[in-house]
Amino acid sequence: xxxxxxxxxxxxxxxxxxxxxxxxxxxxxxxxxxxxxxxxxxxxxxxxxxxxxxxxxxxxxxxxxxxxxxxxxxxxxxxxxxxxxxxxxxxxxxxxxxxxxxxxxxxxxxxxxxxxxxxxxxxxxxxxxxxxxxxxxxxxxxxxxxxxxxxxxxxxxxxxxxxxxxxxxxxxxxxxxxxxxxxxxxxxxxxxxxxxxxxxxxxxxxxxxxxxxxxxxxxxxxxxxxxxxxxxxxxxxxxxxxxxxxxxxxxxxxxxxxxxxxxxxxxxxxxxxxxxxxxxxxxxxxxxxxxxxxxxxxxxxxxxxxxxxxxxxxxxxxxxxxxxxxxxxxxxxxxxxxxxxxxxxxxxxxxxxxxxxxxxxxxxxxxxxxxxxxxxxxxxxxxxxxxxxxxxxxxxxxxxxxxxxxxxxxxxxxxxxxxxxxxxxx
Amino acid sequence: xxxxxxxxxxxxxxxxxxxxxxxxxxxxxxxxxxxxxxxxxxxxxxxxxxxxxxxxxxxxxxxxxxxxxxxxxxxxxxxxxxxxxxxxxxxxxxxxxxxxxxxxxxxxxxxxxxxxxxxxxxxxxxxxxxxxxxxxxxxxxxxxxxxxxxxxxxxxxxxxxxxxxxxxxxxxxxxxxxxxxxxxxxxxxxxxxxxxxxxxxxxxxxxxxxxxxxxxxxxxxxxxxxxxxxxxxxxxxxxxxxxxxxxxxxxxxxxxxx
Numbered sequence: 001x002x003x004x005x006x007x008x009x010x011x012x013x014x015x016x017x018x019x020x021x022x023x024x025x026x027x028x029x030x031x032x033x034x035x036x037x038x039x040x041x042x043x044x045x046x047x048x049x050x051x052x053x054x055x056x057x058x059x060x061x062x063x064x065x066x067x068x069x070x071x072x073x074x075x076x077x078x079x080x081x082x083x084x085x086x087x088x089x090x091x092x093x094x095x096x097x098x099x100x101x102x103x104x105x106x107x108x109x110x111x112x113x114x115x116x117x118x119x120x121x122x123x124x125x126x127x128x129x130x131x132x133x134x135x136x137x138x139x140x141x142x143x144x145x146x147x148x149x150x151x152x153x154x155x156x157x158x159x160x161x162x163x164x165x166x167x168x169x170x171x172x173x174x175x176x177x178x179x180x181x182x183x184x185x186x187x188x189x190x191x192x193x194x195x196x197x198x199x200x201x202x203x204x205x206x207x208x209x210x211x212x213x214x215x216x217x218x219x220x221x222x223x224x225x226x227x228x229x230x231x232x233x234x235x236x237x238x239x240x241x242x243x244x245x246x247x248x249x250x251x252x253x254x255x256x257x258x259x260x261x262x263x264x265x266x267x268x269x270x271x272x273x274x275x276x277x278x279x280x281x282x283x284x285x286x287x288x289x290x291x292x293x294x295x296x297x298x299x300x301x302x303x304x305x306x307x308x309x310x311x312x313x314x315x316x317x318x319x320x321x322x323x324x325x326x327x328x329x330x331x332x333x334x335x336x337x338x339x340x341x342x343x344x345x346x347x348x349x350x351x352x353x354x355x356x357x358x359x360x361x362x363x364x365x366x367x368x369x370x371x372x373x374x375x376x377x378x379x380x381x382x383x384x385x386x387x388x389x390x391x392x393x394x395x396x397x398x399x400x401x402x403x404x405x406x407x408x409x410x411x412x413x414x415x416x417x418x419x420x421x422x423x424x425x426x
Numbered sequence: 427x428x429x430x431x432x433x434x435x436x437x438x439x440x441x442x443x444x445x446x447x448x449x450x451x452x453x454x455x456x457x458x459x460x461x462x463x464x465x466x467x468x469x470x471x472x473x474x475x476x477x478x479x480x481x482x483x484x485x486x487x488x489x490x491x492x493x494x495x496x497x498x499x500x501x502x503x504x505x506x507x508x509x510x511x512x513x514x515x516x517x518x519x520x521x522x523x524x525x526x527x528x529x530x531x532x533x534x535x536x537x538x539x540x541x542x543x544x545x546x547x548x549x550x551x552x553x554x555x556x557x558x559x560x561x562x563x564x565x566x567x568x569x570x571x572x573x574x575x576x577x578x579x580x581x582x583x584x585x586x587x588x589x590x591x592x593x594x595x596x597x598x599x600x601x602x603x604x605x606x607x608x609x610x611x612x613x614x615x616x617x618x619x620x621x622x623x624x625x626x627x628x629x630x631x632x633x634x635x636x637x638x639x640x641x642x643x644x645x646x647x648x649x650x651x652x653x654x655x656x657x658x659x660x661x662x663x664x665x666x667x668x669x670x671x672x673x674x675x676x677x678x679x680x681x682x683x684x
Contacts, residue, residue, distance in 0.1 A: 041515070097442070169533050172525060175515050179506055182478040183529040183581070184499040230516045230561050 018255050024149030025141050025208045025247035029217060029266065031156035033243030034163045035201045036218030037225065037236045038194055041174040045219045046101065047089070050108045051202045052214030054085030056115025059136055064122060069133070071148045075155075075203050082199035085111055112211075139210030139263030141251055152204040159197050163236065170194055171232050208247065209263035216267045217243065224274030227281030242277075246270035300398045301337045302346075303367045305329065309347065309356050310364035319355045365425040371397040372418035373408045379419045380412065386419055429492075431456040431585060431616050432477060436486035439472050444675040445639060446472040449486075452635060452644040459611055460618045461631035461647075465660050467668075468638045470620040471507060474587050478504055490585065500529060503583030505574050507590050513562055519573050520558040523548055526580030548579040551606065568599030575603065586610065586617045593622070604630065627651060639671065 039048050055078035062077025063069065085107050092103050119133060135143070144152075163170070169190045172180045181187045198218070205214050221239035228238050250266030280287050308328045313320045322338075331337060338354070341347045346360040356364065374393040378384050384392070400408070418424060430453035439447040447469040454460055462470045475481045477488045479495045491498045503526075526548065527541040537545075549555040552572040557565070565573070571591055578586055592600050607617055607630075621627065627634065627647070634650045636642040636659045643650045643659070673679065 043512075165534065168528065171517075172528065175517065175522075175525075176506065176511055178475065178480045178510075179504065179525065181480045182475075182502075182504045182506070183525075184496065185528070185533070226516065230518070232516055235516060 018251070020146055020149050021141055021144050021255075022248045022251040024144055024153055025251045025262070025266065026244040027153040027156045027247075028204055028208050029221075029243040029247030029270075030240040031159045031201050032205045032214075032217040033221035033225075033239035033241070034160050034236050035194075035197050036243075037222040037232070037239045038163075038170050038174055039198060039218050040222035040226070041171075041232070045215070046104045047086070048198065048202065048218035049215035050085055050089065050104050050111075051082045051199055052206060052211050052218075053108045053115070054111035055079075055082045055199070055203055055206060056136065056211055057081050057111055057118060060115055060118040060122065060133065063133060064118070071151055071207070075151075075200075078203035078206070079196075079199050081111065082202060083196065086195045086199065135210075136206055137210050137212060138261055139206065139208050139213070141208040141254070141262035141266075144207065148207065152207060155200060155204055159201055160240070162193075162197055166190070166193065167233060167236070209266050213263050213267045216270065220267070220270050220274050221246075224270075224277035227277040227284045230283075242273045243270060246273060296398075298337075298340070301331055301333060302341060303363065303398055304331060305334070305337050305341065306346070306356070306360055306364040307367050307371075309354055310361065310368065313356065319353045322349070322352050322354055325354065367397050369425050370400045370405055372422060372424045373405065373412065373415070374400065375418050375420070376412050376415050377408055389419060429456060430454055432488065432490055432618070433492065434473075434477075434486070434488045437476065437483055437488060438485045439469070439476055439481060440484045441472075442675065443679075444671050447476065447483075447637075448639045448671075450637065450641045452641055454616075454618065454635070454644075455633060456616050457611065457614050458616060458632040459607055459630060460616070460633040460635065461627055462618065462620045462635045462637065463622065463624070463627060463659070464637040464642070466622075468659075470637065471589050473635075473637070474504075474589050474618070474620055478502065478587060501584045503578035503581040503586045505578045505586065505588040505591055507593070508567070508570050508574060509593070511570075513565070513570060515562065517562050518558065519549070519554060519560050519562060519565070520545065522562060522573050523576045523580050526577040529581065544580050544582065545576075548576040549573075551579055552576045553602065566596070568595040571595045571599055571603070575606070584615055586615060588617065588619045590620050590622065592626075624656070639668070 036048065039045060058077035058079070058081025059074050060077075061081070062073045066073050089103055089107050092098060092107075093100060096103075098106075122133070169180070169185060172185065173187055173190055173194075177187055177191075180190070202214055202218070205217055209217050221243040222235065224242060225235045225238035229235050246266050246269040249269045250262055253265045253269070254260035254262040277285065279285055282288050305325065308325055309320050312324050312328060325338075326334060338347070338349070341360070342349060346357055346363070348355050348357065371393045374396045375389040378389050378392060379386065414426075415424060432454040434450050434452050437447055437450045438445060450473075462473060464470055472481060476483055477490065479499075489495075490502065523545050524537060524541070527537055527544065531537060531541070546555060546558075549558055552575050554569065554572050554576060557569065557573075562570070562573070575588075575591065578588070591603055595603075607619075610617060619631070621630070628651055631647050633645070634647050635644045636650060636655055638659050643655045
């Protein structure tokens with residue numbers, strides 16, 4: 001109830017500032033999520049960390065030069081020092097034998113170190129206006145003014161439009177830079193343009209989540225989105241969308257308490273979304289993969305029972321006493337499997353006997369056929385003792401797809417008998 | 427030789443101080459299947475990348491159709507080495523082959539229905555049309571090679587540069603590629619292929635470049651594919667040339683006395 005109340009009060013006029021900040025944080029996070037998708041795809045996750053730390057000296061120097069706390073000056077300083085850090089990383093990488101991770105770590109610490117030194121220096125200089133500069137470390141979303149929010153939002157929107165327009169060249173260089181160069185794209189320009197968008201996004205992003213957590217805002221949305229889709233445009237959208245929602249929720253949570261920090265809350269919410277995606281993403285998610293494994297097990301159990309029924313039933317009768325199946329099968333969930341098969345109308349149970357329906361018969365013959373084909377294949381192409389063939393085929397018979405089966409039949413020239421002289425049912 | 431399609435003149439490419447290609451001169455004829463062969467690390471791939479303008483030469487030049495590269499780039503189709511790519515990238519087979527049309531449409535323009543037809547045709551040629559929507563992470567090595575080939579075909583060049591297209595592919599794919607190469611040759615295309623299997627060289631190629639950092643031989647396969655030349659190219663693991671290269675690298679000598 002208290003929660004609902006606090007939500008309803010949010011829509012009253014008193015909360016005008018809240019909505020301004022929430023909208024700003026949402027838009028900034030959206031921009032970070034979209035541009036961050038390409039950092040993720042280009043495997044430059046650490047570069048985001050470098051940039052966000054490297055903007056600090058720029059912010060502080062711009063304050064030292066102008067003496068005022070204006071977000072436009074901060075932004076300019078941050079962007080310049082961010083771009084310099086990227087240029088340094090690139091230059092050192094091309095001229096030295098240092099490994100990329102070493103170069104990134106060095107650049108990050110040197111820039112951040114210089115930034116902290118300068119920050120400490122002005123804090124001790126007695127200039128009253130300097131207070132609050134250290135809020136860049138952890139963000140200061142809650143104290144964003146309408147002026148800040150408008151400026152950042154406009155830049156974030158322009159940034160996102162650029163990403164959408166450049167989706168082709170950005171995707172291309174993420175996949176294969178050399179090919180892009182080979183077909184005549186100006187890869188250097190594209191790379192630096194992307195870097196510039198990243199730096200600008202970071203420069204405005206640190207206003208809401210701060211330097212330390214900025215890398216998370218770039219990379220986390222994309223890594224979650226990767227579990228939801230296999231297409232880049234959708235991935236960009238999901239990353240931006242979840243980052244945006246996290247931004248708004250983060251601002252909301254931090255507004256409920258007096259000393260709740262915004263940036264960390266945004267990142268916590270974002271990480272929760274990403275964890276959810278890792279668990280529940282279709283196809284790639286952990287849950288989906290468990291589901292696949294389960295349905296595979298069901299398929300195996302079904303086919304094994306059908307095989308037993310088919311094999312043990314005497315010629316023409318296709319019915320077996322249930323006890324015989326219990327004797328033959330090592331499957332522990334045998335009752336469940338029988339019930340399922342009965343429900344799917346593949347077998348029926350009458351007075352302790354199991355009858356195989358026509359579709360069950362076809363399915364059983366199919367498994368047996370695959371089993372025997374695989375045995376022939378193994379014995380023909382590999383050195384394997386005859387008594388080892390069966391165990392191998394017991395597993396593989398469930399995996400062989402219709403295409404592979406067709407391929408096997410052509411490859412083996414439609415054989416009549418398996419290595420144990422049993423007939424192959426076609 | 428009439429109208430060489432590719433000319434390398436005094437070409438040297440350095441990685442740091444170590445020469446990957448060292449003072450190489452050759453001319454290659456048009457409308458042939460040409461192999462580039464040599465031991466590992468002999469500069470074969472670097473040579474292709476230099477011709478494509480991906481790596482700049484340190485000295486000398488390569489020319490294609492006797493012109494500046496940028497004027498003839500549209501005529502060149504490129505098949506990079508499959509192993510250098512991250513195949514877990516979120517893209518479908520169609521997305522990859524569509525890249526073969528990007529040079530025509532530039533950075534922004536949408537692909538037209540004509541482009542789409544070309545992409546389907548290219549996939550058809552390598553028997554992969556049925557896989558168009560498949561994620562590239564689900565492809566086998568041979569299928570990966572096929573879609574790279576399809577992408578090159580979609581570029582509609584006259585000159586094909588292929589980096590190890592037969593490395594790690596299944597027999598069916600290898601045979602398919604060979605059939606495709608023959609068909610393309612009969613259509614007047616020139617095919618330049620980095621290759622490392624000596625057994626198949628004679629049946630695949632009309633013309634051969636043998637190199638080991640420096641050029642060892644270049645000419646018609648019958649003239650070049652001799653025991654002597656092959657021993658010169660492949661003989662010994664640490665040949666004199668690589669010992670010298672190592673010295674240049676370790677002691678920071680300049681490659682040329684200045």
